[in-house]
Amino acid sequence: MQVQQHMRKNDLFPLTIEDMAVGGEGIGHDQGMTFFVHGAVLGDQVMARATKVKKTYGYARVEEILRPSENRVPEACPIARQCGGCQLQALSYEKQKAWKEERVKNDLIRIGGFAPDLVDEVTEPILGMEEPFRYRNKAQFPLGKNRAGEVISGFYAVRSHRIIPIDDCLLGVPENERILNAVRDYMQVCKVEPYDERTGRGLVRHVLIRKGFATGQIMVCLIINGSHLPWQQELIDRLVRMKGMTSISVNINRRQTNVIMGDETHCVWGREQIVDAIGDVAFAISPRSFYQVNPYQTARLYHKALEYADLKGQESVWDLYCGIGTISLFLARKAGQVYGVEIIPEAIEDAKANAKRNGIGNAHFFVGKAEEILPKFYEGKVSLAQGAREPEKRARSLARDPAVGSALHPDVIVVDPPRKGCDDICLQAMLKMQPKRIVYVSCDPATLARDLKVLTEGDYSLRKVCPVDQFPQTTHVETVVLMSRAEWHHSSCEEKFDLLI
Ligand code: SAH
Secondary structure (H helix, E strand, O other): OOOOOOOOOOOOOEEEEOOOOOOOOOOEEEEEEEEEEEOOOOOOEEEEEEEEEEOEEEEEEEEEEEOOOOOOOOOOOOOOOOOOOOOOOOOOHHHOOOOOOOHHHHHHHHHOOOOHHHHHHOOOOOOOOOOOOOOOOOEEEEEEOOOOOOOOEEEEOOOOOOEEEEOOOOOOOOOHHHHHHHHHHHHHHHHHOOOOOOOOEOOEEEEEEOOOOOOOEEEEEEEEEEOOOOOHHHHHHHHHHOOEEEEEEEEEEEOOOOOOOOOOOEEEEEEOOOOOOOOEEEEEEOOOOOOOHHHHHHHHHHHHHHHOOOOOOEEEEEEEEOOOOHHHHOOOOOOOEEEEEEHHHHHHHHHHHHHHHOOOOOOOEEEHHHHHHHHHOOOOOEEEEEEEEOOOHHHOOOOOOHHHHHHHOOOOEOOOOOOOOOOHHHHHHHHHOOOEEEEEEEEEEEHHHHHHHHHHHHHHHEEEEEEEOOOOOOOOOOEEEEEEEEEHHHHHHHHHHHHHO
């Protein structure tokens, strides 16, 4: 069939929204073409205006909603449509959850190559939130100026770096607003300039705010394009009045880049870290360390990972991409030994301090890339005792140390990589180590499915999948997956069967 191409830019046409894209746009079809429609939700009938037309697909915006979808709800935030932060506020929370569950399943089938029946059978219902707002413990607000020359803070507009001024994001804590007011007031009074991305001039780039939900402790870090803050005490005086203020710091980033934080952080008031707790494990967190942003759901995510790891007390466990050791320490209480690997040195410092703080002696941490540490460890070039910094020549004899033996062939490997997923070298090293179970915690279903395919080719089978809604109102979805080798799965089933009879 030949595609009739009479559609042009600015054309107006009715469209039924049949699906949603990973970016949250509504998807509809007309005249053999696929349209991505910003502002439309699944089930809407809209009058769409084409904004860009390619050969087989195009982009459009909603000119008028002809018949709103039954899944449509009023947006809770006044700037939901302009802001790039939330993509799904107009979709009912029930439908958001259903859409995320489907997305995980579809990626496993399409990208992972798993059979639809298997995926249906092993996928548990998504773990959603009761109250899907005000869940974020961290926010990073860019600063700039408006036309009148006043300092503004807020969020970037969709697909741009234009700042939309807003201080009270409904995903964040109410304290953000007062803190931003105080920072802007200090800048205005002391004539401290916000950074301008286009010219590379100006000082204050972002304000990072973090709150420990379990402890109430608050951290504020100003990311600056310079070596220090002028009139620093003026800022401190304004911030320390606030309840919970625990740590104020500056982070230096002079590079012209989109990466928010630089390498150097100085504490200017209070402590270098704040403390928070997940379950009964306490964590100290530095400004630059990764820490899960939704503490309510993190506890459920980690419990699911723990359930899939199925620990009895003696197991040897690797936790790759361990951040400040949250999963490692969560599992350590139930395991024999846990080995964490993480690329950011401060996070590993935090992880070690966190182990000590909680009286946990069986967790060991390595600084470095998972794809470098794991193969090196397997080849005997990294020792357990001194972690990654131990020179090769002092590596211990693998054969004589039983702890090394069980670390080489662990019971469980947990991975929790960033969105780009695991490096292939890391996956291959995992396969060589032949753990009984692999627990994959993922924040991107597409790279998850890609990586699971590699593990399947290495003889692991998909046993369980549980999507977790860590980020309501946004298109992001977290997933926990259990993979195991055929022989181990059967033997553990037999064990269970033995117990039953
Ligand atoms: N498991 C932790 C952190 C997960 S986020 C938690 O639940 O809190 C992913 C982490 O991987 C980040 O801390 C990031 O710094 C780290 N990371 C990114 N690339 C890495 C790599 N190649 N090797 C090891 N760690 C990496």
